Amino acid sequence: xxxxxxxxxxxxxxxxxxxxxxxxxxxxxxxxxxxxxxxxxxxxxxxxxxxxxxxxxxxxxxxxxxxxxxxxxxxxxxxxxxxxxxxxxxxxxxxxxxxxxxxxxxxxxxxxxxxxxxxxxxxxxxxxxxxxxxxxxxxxxxxxxxxxxxxxxxxxxxxxxxxxxxxxxxxxxxxxxxxxxxxxxxxxxxxxxxxxxxxxxxxxxxxxxxxxxxxxxxxxxxxxxxxxxxxxxxxxxxxxxxxxxxxxxxxxxxxxxxxxxxxxxxxxxxxxxxxxxxxxxxxxxxxxxxxx
Numbered sequence: 001x002x003x004x005x006x007x008x009x010x011x012x013x014x015x016x017x018x019x020x021x022x023x024x025x026x027x028x029x030x031x032x033x034x035x036x037x038x039x040x041x042x043x044x045x046x047x048x049x050x051x052x053x054x055x056x057x058x059x060x061x062x063x064x065x066x067x068x069x070x071x072x073x074x075x076x077x078x079x080x081x082x083x084x085x086x087x088x089x090x091x092x093x094x095x096x097x098x099x100x101x102x103x104x105x106x107x108x109x110x111x112x113x114x115x116x117x118x119x120x121x122x123x124x125x126x127x128x129x130x131x132x133x134x135x136x137x138x139x140x141x142x143x144x145x146x147x148x149x150x151x152x153x154x155x156x157x158x159x160x161x162x163x164x165x166x167x168x169x170x171x172x173x174x175x176x177x178x179x180x181x182x183x184x185x186x187x188x189x190x191x192x193x194x195x196x197x198x199x200x201x202x203x204x205x206x207x208x209x210x211x212x213x214x215x216x217x218x219x220x221x222x223x224x225x226x227x228x229x230x231x232x233x234x235x236x237x238x239x240x241x242x243x244x245x246x247x248x249x250x251x252x253x254x255x256x257x258x259x260x261x262x263x264x265x266x267x268x269x270x271x272x273x274x275x276x277x278x279x280x281x282x283x284x285x286x287x288x289x290x291x292x
Contacts, residue, residue, distance in 0.1 A: 001225055001273075003248040005239055005266045009259040012231035012252040016059035024063050024250070025138065025226035028214045028238050030073035031056075034086055046077065046084040050093050056231065057094050063229070067138045069221040070099070070131040073107070073209065081119050087127065094131060102137075103130040103192060107213060111197040128194075128217075143219045145187035214238040218245055224272065236262035246272045 008015050031053065034046040044052045060070055076084045091101055105128035115122030196212045214237060218228060224246040230238035233251035235258060242249035243266060253259040 001271070003225065003243065003246055003270045003272060005243050005248070005268055005270075006250045007233070007236075007239070007259065007263045007266060008250065008252045009254075009256060010252065011254050013055050013059065015252045016056070016063060016231060019059075019063045019229075019250070021062055022065045023227065024229045025065055025068045026218060026221045027060055027064060027068070027070040027229045027231070028073075028217050029071075029230045029232045030209060030234075031232045033075060034077050034084060046079065046086045049086040050090045053090060054093055054097065057099070058097060060229075060231065061098055061133065064133060066133050067136075068133070069102075069137055069139075069217075071105075071217050071221075072129045072131065073126060073213070074129065075123070075126040078117075078120070087129075091129065098133070099131040100133065100135065101129065102132045102135075104128070105130065106193045108193055108195045109198050110195050128213075137221075138223075139221060140223065141189055141220070144190055144216060146190045148186060148188050209237060211237055211241050214241045215245065218242060218247060222247055233262060234258055236266060239266060243267060243270060246270075 008018075032044060034044055034049045064070060074087055074090075076087045078084070095101055107126045107128055109124050109126070112122060112124040194213070194216060196210050198210060214228075214230075218241060222228060225248070227248045227250065228238060228242040229250045229252075230236075231252045233239060233253040236251055236253075239249040239251040239262065251262060253262065
């Protein structure tokens with residue numbers, strides 16, 4: 001099987017129109033945040049951000065497969081001592097556009113340096129908003145399972161009678177659990193909080209995220225041979241990770257210097273042999289999954 005890396009130059013609002021309908025399995029991107037990266041991308045003011053982004057999200061809705069997922073890495077800024085509301089406003093408008101806001105993940109920046117402001121503390125997390133076109137979509141949860149952890153040694157050692165049956169929530173939520181289901185299991189499903197260090201190496205880009213971030217979502221929402229799109233490519237992290245994981249990718253970048261940098265480094269075509277089974281360890285300290 002052949003995978004491809006298609007790197008395109010231009011404004012994604014316009015370039016996306018060249019892509020076919022329902023052709024992408026996963027969109028993973030981090031657009032310029034409001035009033036940030038002015039030296040590279042010019043900056044978009046918070047009061048104009050929604051209006052600026054909606055033409056892009058409309059095209060993304062068109063090119064994403066019905067079974068696909070869109071993950072948007074974004075964070076509100078603080079101005080005059082108050083959080084902006086443009087991310088919440090964007091979510092509402094995208095829902096009106098036809099998107100389903102399925103989930104919200106949190107990226108905890110575990111190596112965030114200390115800081116203090118008069119009315120708040122240092123930001124140590126960012127949003128990863130999951131959008132879909134329909135309620136059923138491709139999701140490979142077993143690919144991101146994590147070790148059970150030390151809690152299981154004590155909690156599962158002596159089970160009560162209640163632990164051995166489905167125990168319905170006492171607050172009337174309708175949820176329930178059967179603790180005995182996790183006996184003799186080595187792995188469990190993760191939470192929606194990802195603990196990853198920020199990108200510390202020089203990527204020649206002002207806002208590069210760690211490889212472990214797109215890698216986790218590529219593993220969760222795609223399989224080998226699928227296509228991953230990053231419409232705000234930057235230094236190409238999403239595309240390089242997708243290629244390493246045997247996925248095709250499309251990257252769109254408005255700045256010629258970043259486009260040329262990625263174009264020179266990435267392999268346009270790659271032949272792969274599909275594996276029938278693979279076992280993965282959890283994320284290591286370098287942000288990568290080890291294959292055994």
